[in-house]
Amino acid sequence: MTIQSEVPMTATTAVPPARPAPALHLDGVGITFGDFTAVEGVDLDVRNGEFVCLLGPSGCGKSTLLSVMAGFVPPSDGVIEMEGHAIKGPCPELGVVFQSSDALFDWLTVSDNIAFGPRMRGVDKARRAEIVEEHLRLVGLAQHADKRPPQLSGGMRQRVQIARVLANEPEIVLMDEPFGALDAQTRTVMQVELDRIWRQRQSTVVFVTHDIDEAIVLADRVVVMTAGPSAGIKSTYQVDLPRPRDVDSPAFVELRHAIREDITAEVAKSLGLPTAGTTGTPEQEVRA
Amino acid sequence: MTIPVTTAPAASRATARTPRPSRGAARGRTIAQRVGYPVASLVVGILAWQGLASYFGPALVSSPATTWSAAVELTRDGTLIESCLVSLRRIGLGWAAGILVGAPLGILMGRVKLVRTLLDPYIEFFRFIPPIAFVTVAIAWFGIGETSKIVLIFYTSVFIVTINTIAGVLGIEESKLRAAASLGASRRQTFVSVVLPATVPTIVTGARLALGNSFLTIVSAEIVAAQSGLGSLIWTSRNFGRIDWIFVGIIALGVLGFLCDRAIRFVASTALRHYGVRV
Secondary structure, three states, X not given: OOOEEEOOOHHHHOOOOOOOOOOXXXXXXXXXXXXXXXXXXXXXXXXXXXXXXXXXXXXXXXXXXXXXXXXXXXXXXXXEEEOOEEOOOOOOXXXXXXXXXHHOOOOOOHHHHHHHHHHHOXXXXXXXXXXXXXXXXXXXXXXXXXXXXXXXXXXXXXXXXXXXXXXXXXXXXXXXXXXXXXXXXHHHHHHHHHHHHHHHXXXXXXXXXXOHHHHHHHOOEEEEEOOOOOEOEEEEEEOOOOOOOOOOXXXXXXXXXXXXXXXXXXXXXXXXXXXXXXXXXXXXXXXX | OOHHHHHHHHHHHHHHHOHHHHHHHHHHHHHHHHHHHHHHHHHHHHHHHHHHHHHHOOOOOOOHHHHHHHHHHHHHOOHHHHHHHHHHHHHHHHHHXXXXXXXXXXXXXXXXXXXXXXXXXXXXXXXXXXXXXXXHHHHHHHOOOHHHHHHHHHHHHHHHHHHHHHHHHHOOOHHHXXXXXXXXXXXXHHHHXXXXXXXXXXXXXXXXXHHHHHHHHHHHHHHHOOOOOHHHHHHHHXXXXXXXXXXXXXXXXXXXXXXXXXXXXXXXXXXXXXXXXXX
């Protein structure tokens, strides 16, 4: 069992320099809206093929950070690079799965939603049909190919979103609380599904969530954020548990406990409560 | 607790058995609602009309029977059909022109802030001026022929289509536009593949409202200077003192409007169903 945890802030600067350029590189990223500083001084490197979860209390700016990574919003400060090149705007190399299935195109069938990216990029019809076929099977929606999003359940709609993004073969998949609007049972099923799909594809993923279990089930590395405003990275946890992960295993439980203490302190701080009830201080190093 | 355990299966069997007859009853109700209720409503309406006619006398209210024979008379000599066709043609052309201009204009105003800022005061100014205020100048500018009527119908249609389309464009979820961009769609592709289809429902809503406006407007347009059309029929009947003809004209307007709206709803619920048009 090797759950390592790293000291906050220093962890990202001490990334092993083995690879030439990380898939995603954030250096001193800050996001301000007028006088309001949402995110400040975020340094983060995401390796190729790594699954990173951004975990934090609601309103901590993790979704804002993701929309900057996606190129929807330019950073007010700092540098964001994909494979060594600055991100200038949204692009097919950066796939995004949104929290709301409003992002799907309701007037298109499931197949046509999946084919959307390839169609925009001028992939020919025969090849598109193959891509659609493959991705329908990947997310288990072959039976529903000709339905339209309003006819599907919430879980199915998020599968369509995932298939639509993967069909476009992005370098990095950015997921903004994709299961946040689902009921607890469906969410658990979707986590297992996503874990399976990810192991099959080995894509680079940045996944935003406020659900601790979800983060530990999915991530190679959990990045805990501080409460906003001026949110930043509080600490990171390397998760080396074998997949698929057992949420009841001692190692899982121990890690969950450590991360919960970490986050509870942040939530308490953001609510202006005394942090005496928690054992951890924000700067404490957690070792599980 | 054993009671719930023993009663539960019985209850579930009971509920499992009920759907079949209740579905049948539901189907029976829908047939009654779809056909029976409207017919019953119509019969009651005609009886009430007959009552009013008997009470006020033929000088004020034309009775159903008199109106029917007037309709037969006007159909025989071709006046009714011709009036309907002429009015429909004017409405159709002006309304279609209103959509063809209003929808693109609304999309442009919805997408480009500058255009919206520049044109919004004009839209908000003209949409409060009823077309009847323009009847005289329309005839002065476009003559007493077809053009002036069609222009008035266009005028009454275009703003409402524009305003609804703007609302539709502004109402498109940001996540749809972002998804399109991050899937690699260019601005033009996003426009064609996302903005247009997402705006279809509000364009249809605008078109339906515009059609209602067109029927309101056609009478004022045809009353002032026209030798043909339902408005003209109604107005001419006044000069002959034929209240029964007026009733025929009024009912023809209502029936035509009803049928046109049904036609739009039919198209919307078949060809445009996938765009999420609710009618």
